[in-house]
Amino acid sequence: MIVRTRIAPSPTGKDVHVGSISTGLMNYAWAKKNGGQFIIRIEDTDQSRIVPGGEKKMLETLDAIGLKADESPKVGGPFAPYRQSERLDIYKKYALELIAKGKAYYCTCPPERLDSMRKQQQAEKKMPKYDRQCFHNQAEIKKQVEAGASHVIRLLMPEKEIVFHDLIRGTITVQSNTLDDQVLLKSDGFPTYHLGVVVDDHLMEISHIIRGEEWLPSTPKHIILFEAFGWKIPEFAHVSLLRNPDKSKLSKRKNPVWTSEYLEKGILKEALLNYLALMGWSHPDGKEIFSLEEYVKVFDLKDVQTTAPVFDPVKLEWMNGEYIRNLKFEILNLKIQEYIGGDYDKKIIEKTIPLVRERLKKLSDYLPLCSFIFHAPATFEVDMGTYKDLLKNISDTLSTVSDWKALTVGEAMGDLAKKLEMKNSEFFMVLRVAITGKKISPPLNESMELLGKEECLRRINNTFLASVGPSQL
């Protein structure tokens, strides 16, 4: 069997949800591990909810993160089109086929009737379910439809027990009488999700449907549909949903959910993927850091956990820090240049890398840490006014340093501190703030070497005048 998997995002958000990346990753890995194909299909059948630009952004993000599709709206493929809105004829044809087979029927009930019926059923604490009024009048309804009445096509849910095997959750049994006569084709001619997935997954020869847990309750409907068409039923694997700390499903109110938000913060795609891989699955050797290639090799659906994991941004950042520290010098240099944009001297950026690479958890940490290199500080976290004499002393000593290197500067300053009988911690704190404006900074001596003698002296001398800022210490 050729393994073909897919993700089927719908462009109802402005970008790909990290949860989709999580299941996408498993789909990708499963296909690649088995030498199969990974497909992206856009499910844009709800016209009212489409977010302009959403699809484009999604496809871009998927590309950026490295989940390369073998077939998609972008790259095409043997089963094109891969966008459901371009496949309307297909769904209609199959919906009609079901009618012909007596497994579906026309329904002309107006939304108002369905609404009030549902409300009443809910009030009676019964399961909301269509009452089949149109089914019982099918001959009459058919005439209305032929005369052009607005209508939908509903599945005639057979009475039976549905048993299926989920690759992650095992055997699941559902009684079909708890299921509604699902609408398959909407009055606007678009299919509902249920018709769309089943038809496309069959036509596109998807072998494994790996998707979020939220689809578990509707899987029996899909199975009924596959059976109604007489099609082979694919394998199912339902993955647990990512959660907020309060265990509700990951939502933008409580967490960034759009994938590009993480990328824009300077989370490396490798780190994001690695972290997501660890949600509901663990490496057989207990490894925490591993590449996509390795993941593909060792991933197995049967090892996926059923418990829903809480998404922990703190651990993600730790992992991102690990990735940053393990990056080759030139690569990190490039990534930082790319991240902060063209307004900064590349030569200088390059020199700052060794000073900051261990201090970065994400690329966005760079500028807050290093901006003092590019611009003299305007504010000081310690009141420089109280250290006038000391600063003068420092300035005088520094101007005698001829070979301006981190080592020599450090020695000169260490000697001065000793001579003044000051504790290193206090002495260097004053100097640090004078140079960087902050009490926390990259290594001082190295920073001073980078800045150069002239600039350092200028900054120290200037603090005599502009000694402002939140005074603490």
Place this chain on the structure above:
RNA sequence: GGUCCCAUCGUCUAGUGGCCUAGGACAUCUGGUUUUCAGCCAGAGAAUCUGGGGUUCGAAUCCCCAUGGGAUCACCA
């Protein structure tokens, strides 16, 4: 409410009947390195394996019930 799914340190997890007086990682705390922060190194605390019944010589692991959490019940996906 009906249906379905789930349940090990704060969090991610290992664990598939004896190796578990439950292991690792993040986070937390302590100490070391030190001119700040970070990093690195060493160490600590942290789970009566949700509860109760079974099965078994033996259960975190199997079964049942309870409880808790979640998902889902649209002409949304």
